[in-house]
Each structure stands twice: as structure tokens, then as C-alpha cells.
Amino acid sequence: MDVRHFDSDALAALVAVADFGSFTAAAEHLGKTQAAVSMSVARLEDRLGKKLFERGHRRVTATVTGECLIGYARQIQSIEAEALEAVADRVTESRVRLGMPDDFVASMGEALLHRFSPQNRALYIDLSCDFSRKLRLMMHNGELDVAIVTQGPEDPPEAVFRYERQVWCTGPNGYPEHEDVLRLAMFSDDCSARPRVFAILDRAGRPWRLAHTSSHVSGIHLAVASGSMLTVLPESAVPAGWRRLGEEDGLPALPALPLVLLVSRSERLAARRLAAFLRHEFARPYEPDIGGVSWIAPTEERDLPAASNKAGL
Structure with missing residues (x-):
């Protein structure tokens, strides 16, 4: 590699590893083998005589030198892309x-x-x-x-x-958590998180019934605002003024999303x-105190227990 110039592919590998936090994910994104991406970064490190990444057990993090070069690499990529778009109109x-x-x-x-x-x-x-x-x-x-x-x-x-906290929540004026049978407002069948919520309630022995479904969050808001139902939402999606519930209210802990x-x-x-x-x-890395139970991989949904605590409609 010419000491006066950087190779575009090497800079692309550098940025991808920084963005995805691993050589494997970066290689998948770039459509290359993991060995090719590792070699590109290794050549950069050999040329500079400095480490660009610290290889951890679960995640790769940039060194001070790496962060500096990554910033310049992003600028170079941006200028190249703008030039190509300009001439291609x-x-x-x-x-x-x-x-x-x-x-x-x-x-x-x-x-x-x-x-x-x-x-x-x-x-x-x-x-x-x-x-x-x-x-x-x-x-x-x-x-x-x-x-x-x-x-x-x-x-x-x-x-x-990013790991997003999931929380039980309800409108400001109701206490549906005190009911013998929880009335739930949830997203419709296409929601991959919904079966996990039902399974968690079953494992905790809390009877429940599905009282309302919606394909949009606005529909959930309308149903829950009445105060007679509760739902599960990402923490960032809980409307201001709503009550957030947890284990102290008799509801089971939820996994981070x-x-x-x-x-x-x-x-x-x-x-x-x-x-x-x-x-x-x-970007929000994993925090051990988020949620409290593990996220169940979608492939395991077929192994979830039957909804034995679901109340009859």
C-alpha cells in the first residue's frame, strides 16, 4: 500500500467494523469474508504501526488512533460518494x-x-x-x-x-393491574413481541384476556387511555402522564427489546x-439491569408454554 494514499476498500472495512462492532457483522454488511475484512484492517495497522481496534470477547472497540482515522475515513467516503453522484446526475x-x-x-x-x-x-x-x-x-x-x-x-x-426497555403501562386514571383478570391492549398478530408477553404472564400465573388489538400505536393509545386496560410499550413510546407499572404492582419483569x-x-x-x-x-449497548429476563429468540416461540392463564372471552 502506498504510504501516501489509503485504499478505499480498507477504509470501508475500518468504518464497517466500527459501526457493527465486529468483524463478522462488518463482513456480512460488505458482502465479503470475515478473513478479508480482518486482513484489510491488519494491513492498515501494520502500515501505521498502531492498533486501530481492541478485540474484546463480545465486541470490538476502536482505539484512540482508530477513532481518529475512522473520522477521516467517513469524510473520505462522503466526498467520494458525493463526487460519484454529482457526475452521474x-x-x-x-x-x-x-x-x-x-x-x-x-x-x-x-x-x-x-x-x-x-x-x-x-x-x-x-x-x-x-x-x-x-x-x-x-x-x-x-x-x-x-x-x-x-x-x-x-x-x-x-x-x-440498541436495547430498548419494555414497560407495562396504563392511562393516568385507571388501575387495571388490580383486576383479577388483566385486560390487555396489544399490537395485532404480526407483532413478534406479543407472544413473549403472553408467555411471561403465564409463567407468572397472572390471568389475562386480550381486550383490544391495533396495528398502530395510536390505536393502542386510544384504548389504554380509558384506564381500563394496560399494555406493553417501549419505554420511549410511553405517553407523558401515563402510569408505568412493574413488579411492585404485581406484574412480571419484561425483557429488553x-x-x-x-x-x-x-x-x-x-x-x-x-x-x-x-x-x-x-445506539444503546446492553445493560445488565434492563428488563430482568432474557429475550426469547423468535425460533423458540414454538416452545412457549400454552396460554393456560388466558381467561375465556
């Missing part, structure tokens, strides 16, 4: 298609509107809200550039970029910029 590249479940729009949407958009005026976000399994299908079909989804069996642990950031393998600048912003703003 690709007007449609200004749109970036983002997908996420709508219970995260309130918390993440504000940051996108007030911090990302003003800094990226040439881009506009085309937002699609749906359940994670549908968003994954849209990514597979090339209908989205970036998507935030719950962790699936195909996602390695290092792919998780692991979120994965999916990014298309295209070299579009818009997608890379948005993904980098989301990681910077919302």
Missing part, C-alpha cells in the same frame, strides 16, 4: 427510504426532523411504518434503504445496536448517512 439519490415500527417514530422522528434533516438538506426521508417481519421483507425486496427491526434468529448478537439496524448493501450516500446518524444518536 442521479437526482433520485436525494431520497432515502427508512422503515421502522411506528412505536419508535415519536422518539426517533424528532431527532430526524430537528437534527438530521437540517444537516442534510439535499436529502429527504421516505418513512414506512410496519411490523419488523414486514420491514425485513421490504428490505429483502429492495423497497427500503434502512430499517430498524427487532432482533431475529438470523441476526448475530453483535448486530444489535433488542433492535437491529438493517442497511442495504448499496453504496448510496443517503443510506450511509442516515444509518450513521441513527447509530450515533440511538
Whole structure:
């Protein structure tokens, strides 16, 4: 490697490892082997005579030198992409298609509107809200550039970029947790987290019945605001003034919700910029006190106990 120049592929590997926290996940994102990505980073380290990453048991973290070079690498990638788009005159590249479940729009949407958009005026976000399994299908079909989804069996642990607390909650004026049979307002059948909530209640011996379902968080809000039902929402989606419930209220602990950031393998600048912003703003590593019980992998849903405590309708 010429000492006066950096190799673009090596810089791409450097940034990917930093973003995904592992060589394996970075290789999958880049469409390369893990050995190829490791070799690219090793050559950079040999050239500079300094370590760029500390290899931990569960996650790779950048050294001070690594952080410095990663910042420059991002700038170089950005300039290269802008140059390519300018000479290609690709007007449609200004749109970036983002997908996420709508219970995260309130918390993440504000940051996108007030911090990302003003800094990226040439881009506009085309937002699609749906359940994670549908968003994954849209990514597979090339209908989205970036998507935030719950962790699936195909996602390695290092792919998780954020752990979101889940909380029991209800309106400010009701006490549905005191009822012998809990009345639940939940997302519809496509919600992958719903069976886990039912199973946790069954294991805790709390009778329950499904009183309301909705495909959108606004429908959950309307039902629960009456005070006669309770639901489970990500902590960031709980409306102001609502009562948050927990084990002290006789309700079982809930697992943290692991979120994965999916990014298309295209070299579009818009997608890379948005993904980098989301990681910077919302990355939240695992904390041992989040939740209190383990997240059950979707492949294990068939092994969940029958809903023996579900009350008859």
C-alpha cells in the first residue's frame, strides 16, 4: 500500500467494523469474508504501526488512533460518494427510504426532523411504518434503504445496536393491574413481541384476556387511555402522564427489546448517512439491569408454554 494514499476498500472495512462492532457483522454488511475484512484492517495497522481496534470477547472497540482515522475515513467516503453522484446526475439519490415500527417514530422522528434533516438538506426521508417481519421483507425486496427491526434468529448478537426497555403501562386514571383478570391492549398478530408477553404472564400465573388489538400505536393509545386496560410499550413510546407499572404492582419483569439496524448493501450516500446518524444518536449497548429476563429468540416461540392463564372471552 502506498504510504501516501489509503485504499478505499480498507477504509470501508475500518468504518464497517466500527459501526457493527465486529468483524463478522462488518463482513456480512460488505458482502465479503470475515478473513478479508480482518486482513484489510491488519494491513492498515501494520502500515501505521498502531492498533486501530481492541478485540474484546463480545465486541470490538476502536482505539484512540482508530477513532481518529475512522473520522477521516467517513469524510473520505462522503466526498467520494458525493463526487460519484454529482457526475452521474442521479437526482433520485436525494431520497432515502427508512422503515421502522411506528412505536419508535415519536422518539426517533424528532431527532430526524430537528437534527438530521437540517444537516442534510439535499436529502429527504421516505418513512414506512410496519411490523419488523414486514420491514425485513421490504428490505429483502429492495423497497427500503434502512430499517430498524427487532432482533431475529438470523441476526448475530453483535448486530444489535440498541436495547430498548419494555414497560407495562396504563392511562393516568385507571388501575387495571388490580383486576383479577388483566385486560390487555396489544399490537395485532404480526407483532413478534406479543407472544413473549403472553408467555411471561403465564409463567407468572397472572390471568389475562386480550381486550383490544391495533396495528398502530395510536390505536393502542386510544384504548389504554380509558384506564381500563394496560399494555406493553417501549419505554420511549410511553405517553407523558401515563402510569408505568412493574413488579411492585404485581406484574412480571419484561425483557429488553433488542433492535437491529438493517442497511442495504448499496453504496448510496443517503443510506450511509442516515444509518450513521441513527447509530450515533440511538445506539444503546446492553445493560445488565434492563428488563430482568432474557429475550426469547423468535425460533423458540414454538416452545412457549400454552396460554393456560388466558381467561375465556
